[in-house]
Amino acid sequence: LHIVPKTRIVKLASPAFYYKDKSRFNNKELKGKDGSYQLFLNGYVSASDIIPRWKKRGGLCPLTAVEVERFKYLFQKLCVLDYVIRNTDRHMGNWLIKYEPEKILELAAIDNGLAFPVKHPETSSRLRQFPFAWAQLSWANYPWNEELRTNLLQLLTPQFVQSLCDDIATLFKYDRDVNRFLKYSQLRVFRGQIWNLRLALIMRESPAEMVKRPQVLVSRRYRHNPPDNDWNRAFRVKSADFSKRACC
Secondary structure: OOOOOOEEEEEEOOOOOOOOOOHHHOOOOOOOEEEEEEOOOOOOEEHHHHHHHHHOOOOOOOOOHHHHHHHHHHHHHHHHHHHHHOOOOOOOOOEEEEEEOOOEEEEEEOOOOOOOOOOOOOOOOOOOOOOOHHHHOHHHHOOOOHHHHHHHHHHOOHHHHHHHHHHHHHHHOOOOOOOHHHHHHHHHHHHHHHHHHHHHHHOOOOHHHHOOOOOEEEEEOOOOOOOOOOHHHHEEEEEOOOOOOOOO
16 A cells, blocks of 8 residues: 555663663663554654644635545555454544645555554454544545556455455564464454455445444454455354453
């Protein structure tokens, strides 16, 4: 999607970090801690500074027709990213816009920590109902950009989904709190979001309509690699209904 700034997992040490053994308070050499390191973006400002400004000026958006299409294209990429990884913390302060009238219009998604989900593991017992804040914006009601829709439908094959799951499973290894059961549960949610995204694209549902789809859990029918591009042969779909569970 190319809307997340370059990000790497690095090992850093600092007295400002939390250490269980309190080594930061003595002369011990600090151990490096794994963390996310993201490229700083110059010339970008928070969406909370720009979007309200666009709504003013007599109620008319100052963007040209070309810029409207460009922004819709970028905004829908953001919707796809957040929906697939279940990042429900996308408030107006953690997506950035770079805009120079009739020159530059770019969008960047930063601070993707509450995703997959890790910080709020909603998979071991039930899926919590977190809203996607961007679904309340008028931009979420636009139909899909046709170029983006076509590219995504061509890209979303069972083989591609499996490659994404393999990459994510590798990243999960950096988090000691993610055990095999949690990883399995999270990947079922992840596949379920992609399943719904694909159907929303096929049915030409807007992003605002897509988030209203019933949540599903998707597990694989194959052992290592999908046999073909048939989604029904590759995956097993289950409704994410945990209402009868006594424990949370």
